[in-house]
Amino acid sequence: MYSDIRLAPLLQEMKTRAGKIPRLAVLINVDERTLRMWFSKSEDQLRRLHQDSVEQIVNGATSLGIRVELFSQGPPLWDGSKSYEENLQLDPGPPPDLSHPQRDHRISFLGRKIASPFGASASVLTSTSLRVRFLARTGADVIVYKTVRSSRMKPHPFPNLFDCSDITPELDPDQRRPPEIRVGEESDTFRPVYGKIDRYGMPCPAPEIWGPDFAASKRELGPNQLLILSIVGTAGKDASDDELIRDFVKVGEYAVGAGAEVLELNLSCPNRSGPESVLFRNPRLVVRICHELGKLRVKLLLKIGFLRGKELREFFLETASHVDGYSAINTVPVVALRDGQGAPVPAWGAPGLQAGLSGKPILRCGLRCVQELAKTREQERATKALIGVGGVTTPMDVKTYLDSGADVVQATTAFFIDPYFAMRVRNFLDARLSSSRLTAEEEADAARFSWSRACGDLEKELGGNPATLRAIRDAALQDFVEWEGRHNSAVGLGVRRPESTPSIDDFKNRIRAKLSKH
Numbered sequence: 001m002y003s004d005i006r007l008a009p010l011l012q013e014m015k016t017r018a019g020k021i022p023r024l025a026v027l028i029n030v031d032e033r034t035l036r037m038w039f040s041k042s043e044d045q046l047r048r049l050h051q052d053s054v055e056q057i058v059n060g061a062t063s064l065g066i067r068v069e070l071f072s073q074g075p076p077l078w079d080g081s082k083s084y085e086e087n088l089q090l091d092p093g094p095p096p097d098l099s100h101p102q103r104d105h106r107i108s109f110l111g112r113k114i115a116s117p118f119g120a121s122a123s124v125l126t127s128t129s130l131r132v133r134f135l136a137r138t139g140a141d142v143i144v145y146k147t148v149r150s151s152r153m154k155p156h157p158f159p160n161l162f163d164c165s166d167i168t169p170e171l172d173p174d175q176r177r178p179p180e181i182r183v184g185e186e187s188d189t190f191r192p193v194y195g196k197i198d199r200y201g202m203p204c205p206a207p208e209i210w211g212p213d214f215a216a217s218k219r220e221l222g223p224n225q226l227l228i229l230s231i232v233g234t235a236g237k238d239a240s241d242d243e244l245i246r247d248f249v250k251v252g253e254y255a256v257g258a259g260a261e262v263l264e265l266n267l268s269c270p271n272r273s274g275p276e277s278v279l280f281r282n283p284r285l286v287v288r289i290c291h292e293l294g295k296l297r298v299k300l301l302l303k304i305g306f307l308r309g310k311e312l313r314e315f316f317l318e319t320a321s322h323v324d325g326y327s328a329i330n331t332v333p334v335v336a337l338r339d340g341q342g343a344p345v346p347a348w349g350a351p352g353l354q355a356g357l358s359g360k361p362i363l364r365c366g367l368r369c370v371q372e373l374a375k376t377r378e379q380e381r382a383t384k385a386l387i388g389v390g391g392v393t394t395p396m397d398v399k400t401y402l403d404s405g406a407d408v409v410q411a412t413t414a415f416f417i418d419p420y421f422a423m424r425v426r427n428f429l430d431a432r433l434s435s436s437r438l439t440a441e442e443e444a445d446a447a448r449f450s451w452s453r454a455c456g457d458l459e460k461e462l463g464g465n466p467a468t469l470r471a472i473r474d475a476a477l478q479d480f481v482e483w484e485g486r487h488n489s490a491v492g493l494g495v496r497r498p499e500s501t502p503s504i505d506d507f508k509n510r511i512r513a514k515l516s517k518h
């Protein structure tokens with residue numbers, strides 16, 4: 001009966017409304033322990049609750065004035081089983097009436113006031129005004145309209161989009177070659193929560209279509225929302241730099257004519273082979289492009305693919321004085337395989353063709369890139385805007401990006417999983433605005449996040465043989481259980497938690513200390 005209700009975000013919203021877990025427990029007539037246990041379960045685990053428990057939750061939500069239908073799967077914003085052209089005609093329907101008004105966080109971004117530091121990055125989901133309307137009304141306050149060109153470009157042949165399976169690893173930012181990724185269509189095994197892989201090739205309608213549609217999208221914005229326009233130059237494989245620059249200027253002029261005030265230059269597209277696809281590795285050419293586009297008197301952002309270390313720092317140093325900010329990261333290039341007869345076969349026919357990996361598996365890469373950009377920005381005292389993108393699938397991920405130095409955080413894949421994702425992020429951010437103190441559950445979530453990162457880092461630093469790995473895991477587990485025990489008893493006593501939530505480094509130091517005693 002309630003099979004498409006998303007229980008995890010519904011419970012979070014109920015907690016926000018009820019204020020405290022004990023109050024919520026009374027309201028929905030369950031004991032406090034059971035309720036706390038529900039909060040620690042994943043969506044998949046919650047789905048296995050008894051029907052009467054689900055009914056209790058739904059009734060409690062209704063009595064709190066929550067519109068339970070906003071916690072259903074929601075209307076798909078894009079249907080990967082249909083072609084790009086068919087999808088462009090698809091209308092996600094009117095945006096929902098929110099059950100309560102969202103707060104204004106009064107963020108200052110690129111010299112404007114913005115309602116919140118959250119939004120949607122450029123993708124097929126931001127390619128039409130109806131989709132922009134849906135995202136803006138649900139609380140995405142900084143939206144990037146999908147990358148446009150100076151002339152029409154068809155997509156790569158269908159299919160263009162796959163989901164990943166639950167064995168997809170979170171990519172390690174230090175790994176040189178990303179692994180091959182398994183994709184498929186059966187919805188039991190392959191789901192967008194595990195990641196998505198796309199190979200559209202930056203298609204685009206003619207400027208006579210996207211220009212008016214961008215203007216219409218701008219009219220759909222509410223107060224303190226911003227629509228950025230993503231652009232890319234088009235030039236043949238053997239075109240000269242000058243030809244590419246000329247085309248960037250041409251699309252930039254169209255963009256300004258359509259009403260764009262901020263342009264995001266898409267410098268990375270893993271699934272095209274033209275010179276525009278890896279511009280983020282060519283800062284000198286980027287500077288020349290920015291120099292010409294600067295004459296249009298618009299703000300300029302650079303959207304880059306995953307870079308780190310010296311290459312990222314040099315990219316920043318070379319380009320910073322020509323732009324207003326950066327957006328990182330785009331999808332990560334990988335090779336995708338699907339089941340064939342007997343052995344896996346390339347998902348896109350030809351071996352070695354690259355496609356863009358997005359969603360949860362790229363979170364660590366996105367965070368690393370943003371942390372390094374933020375560090376360089378601070379060292380250089382450069383007041384550049386920073387948009388963090390890549391792997392955000394929970395409201396907590398948004399917070400992690402903000403804590404890592406991003407001014408604004410955006411997502412794409414999360415909206416494939418949950419079209420109402422912006423609403424949930426806004427509820428989370430709004431609740432934090434009301435009380436800057438973390439709730440006990442948020443502290444536990446943050447600690448779990450830092451702990452698992454600490455384990456991963458230590459395994460990489462010290463691991464090597466199975467015995468060491470086992471020792472690290474035992475010490476780590478013991479440390480977390482101890483922390484959780486102290487935390488729970490402080491929460492149970494109702495006192496303010498004496499120690500702040502441990503950071504990744506805190507956990508690493510404590511696990512190391514435990515290891516050295518053995």
Ligand SMILES: Cc1cc2nc3c(=O)[nH]c(=O)nc-3n(C[C@H](O)[C@H](O)[C@H](O)COP(=O)(O)O)c2cc1C
Nearest residue numbers: 121122123147198329330358359390391411412413
């Ligand atoms: C289907 C699809 C289409 C995309 N199209 C664009 C695009 O046109 N321009 C762009 O800059 N990024 C594009 N992106 C990249 C996203 O903006 C984002 O950088 C990337 O998906 C990582 O964020 P995520 O993990 O939240 O999805 C696209 C991503 C997907 C999945």
